[in-house]
Amino acid sequence: MKKKILFVVSLLFGLMFIHSGLNKFFNYMPPPKDIPENMVKVMEAFMTIVWLMPLIAVAEIVGGILFITNKYRALGAIIIFPVMVGIVLTHIILAPSGLPIALVLFAINIWVIIENREKYLPMVR
DSSP: OHHHHHHHHHHHHHHHHHHHHHHHHHOOSOOOTTOOHHHHHHHHHHHHSTTHHHHHHHHHHHHHHHHHSSTTHHHHHHHHHHHHHHHHHHHHHTOGGGHHHHHHHHHHHHHHHHHTHHHHHHHHO
């Protein structure tokens, strides 16, 4: 039962990151109207660094695809981890209204990392 729950959660998590990464490339979803002004300034600053948003988008798409597959879920979790840290910090500092969702997603990522901890042990030995 635990494996089925983990698969469903991983599928939804991975699809969300794939969607987010594709949106960075194709801009098919308009940004919400109620974004705080300081968040808009930060996003404009990120856009001036031409290579940053495509890099994040590729990490989200590749990490999301790997997160869905059982064999490569551990690698996907590690690829998405720095993006998740940035998302959580952004919501703590700039937009606290989205913090609960960011913390749930961060907890899912941590859960998958803990479930696959034996795969990471050879790297730290």
